[in-house]
Amino acid sequence: MxxxxxxxxxxxxxxxxxxxxxxxxxxxxxxxxxxxxxxxxxxxxxxxxxxxxxxxxxxxxxxxxxxxxxxxxxxxxxxxxxxxxxxxxxxxxxxxxxxxxxxxxxxxxxxxxxxxxxxxxxxxxxxxxxxxxxxxxxxxxxxxxxxxxxxxxxxxxxxxxxxxxxxxxxxxxxxxxxxxxxxxxxVPEEGNEKYAILIKHDIYLTKKKEIASASVAISKDADQAAFIFKNVKDWQQTCPHRRKKCIELINKEIKKNNINFINPTKDPSDDKYHTFNTSHFDLIVKFYNMKSNKEYCYIYDRGTTPQFTYSNSAIEFIFSEIKKDLENIIRNLKKQIKKS
Structure with missing residues (x-):
């Protein structure tokens, strides 16, 4: 005591x-x-x-x-x-x-x-x-x-x-x-954020200008290949969080701010703090088309299954939307997606 x-x-x-x-x-x-x-x-x-x-x-x-x-x-x-x-x-x-x-x-x-x-x-x-x-x-x-x-x-x-x-x-x-x-x-290949946050710098060519972190110009007349880099960005720092980590951080904000987020699949009287889960995260990301917003999401697309990482701004945006309508946000977004 x-x-x-x-x-x-x-x-x-x-x-x-x-x-x-x-x-x-x-x-x-x-x-x-x-x-x-x-x-x-x-x-x-x-x-x-x-x-x-x-x-x-x-x-x-x-x-x-x-x-x-x-x-x-x-x-x-x-x-x-x-x-x-x-x-x-x-x-x-x-x-x-x-x-x-x-x-x-x-x-x-x-x-x-x-x-x-x-x-x-x-x-x-x-x-x-x-x-x-x-x-x-x-x-x-x-x-x-x-x-x-x-x-x-x-x-x-x-x-x-x-x-x-x-x-x-x-x-x-x-x-x-x-x-x-x-x-x-x-260090595990996929990393473990509590043990070590892996820092990877992958360089590859893409014709998708909207996801490129650098642009290059190539001269056909050059004896050797030459690259001109512009607007280089460190996406590892701007969008460091995978989906699981985003959900964990959002739930911490819900608890820390003492707000009662309502999960529509549960009885509101069951718990004071309902858990914000994967389906809620995916719903908000889909409704606001966050994967297409470079401020919120970075896409690792190398011809296989794309991987997505998110920024602190994305977490702040989602939490701000939750606070606007704690009890009905999930239910309302589902209805609006069905109508569209």
């Missing part, structure tokens, strides 16, 4: 945790700071440790954050993770363990290439932190830092083994390449 003392301690830990989190984000997103990978890994681990200790105090009491045989010393971040995320295969736990490894490595030696290797884990870690602050303490981090700042500034370039071996001493080069191989093998 929480006492006034433990409540004050929890608030103190949460305040410091959010400060560490914001400092980590600011360090990473400043292009002039060369120490940003090391700095980020240090501060994000500190943010998690303070937040998880606050959660242990909340759920198990103040003594839970101290070693049983030495009550003057508090437990480590790894100890907190083991107590709270007990499943070793939990993607969130695995993500944190990867970043702890990096933090420990960076105290000895680190190379610029670690940024390319670890940035998918960093981005997942940022989003996981925001999610757990909201779940554990009903604290919305975006009240202190705008949501668009949660997207990390990414420096992406290929890592060539020959260049690594030429640039670094043998032992360091082998360790870096071994780390890269190990991490690449650990």
């Amino acid at each position: 929480e006492t006034d003392k433990s409540k004050n301690l929890i608030q103190l830990l949460l305040g410091k945790s959010q400060e560490a989190f914001i400092i980590g984000i600011e360090i990473y997103n400043k292009p002039t700071i060369r120490y940003r990978v090391e700095g980020f890994s240090f501060f994000i681990c500190n943010a998690w440790e303070l937040m998880l200790k606050a959660y242990l105090i909340k759920t198990k009491g103040e003594k839970s954050i101290y070693y049983a045989k030495d009550e003057k010393r508090t437990i480590t971040l790894s100890n907190c993770i083991e107590q709270i995320f007990t499943n070793k295969n939990d993607p969130l736990r695995m993500n944190l363990e990867r970043i702890i490894e990096l933090r420990n490595t960076s105290t000895h030696f680190i190379t610029e290439e670690y940024e390319q290797i670890y940035v998918p884990f960093f981005q997942s870690c940022v989003l996981n932190y925001c999610d757990k602050m909201l779940t554990f303490f009903d604290v919305d981090v975006t009240d202190k830092i705008p949501a668009n700042f949660l997207t990390l500034s990414i420096k992406v370039s290929s890592i060539e083994p020959k260049e690594i071996q030429a640039r670094y001493p043998k032992l360091i080069a082998e360790q870096l390449l071994e780390t890269l191989t190990h991490i690449n093998n650990s």
Whole structure:
């Protein structure tokens, strides 16, 4: 049971945790700071440790954050993770363990290439932190830092083994390449957003101007092929969310804003918060033709089954439409689609 003392301690830990989190984000997103990978890994681990200790105090009491045989010393971040995320295969736990490894490595030696290797884990870690602050303490981090700042500034370039071996001493080069191989093998092909957000840059030619992120001009008289790129856009950042993630974020907004979305297939008296589901999402996307709007949707179309990813603007638009008519939006859209 929480006492006034433990409540004050929890608030103190949460305040410091959010400060560490914001400092980590600011360090990473400043292009002039060369120490940003090391700095980020240090501060994000500190943010998690303070937040998880606050959660242990909340759920198990103040003594839970101290070693049983030495009550003057508090437990480590790894100890907190083991107590709270007990499943070793939990993607969130695995993500944190990867970043702890990096933090420990960076105290000895680190190379610029670690940024390319670890940035998918960093981005997942940022989003996981925001999610757990909201779940554990009903604290919305975006009240202190705008949501668009949660997207990390990414420096992406290929890592060539020959260049690594030429640039670094043998032992360091082998360790870096071994780390890269190990991490690449650990990430599922389809990714897992709680473990690592995959960053893919696929270049292919298309005659569909409306979905192209770059335009090219080719000279027939040139000895070699030449391309002129204009209006290059990073669709991985502008439309990062798959449908499942969009639905998850919309449901969080419904709950956070304390609104009663009505699912017409259920009795309104059954639940206070009805779940916004896949059929609701597809209905709204279809009615407003969102897949044809580049502001909302990006289409991966390579001659096979198209894949769609959505922007934060798409999520905001859908949520705003839900708020306009909580009880009838789904029913009304179905009627209007049938008429058309």
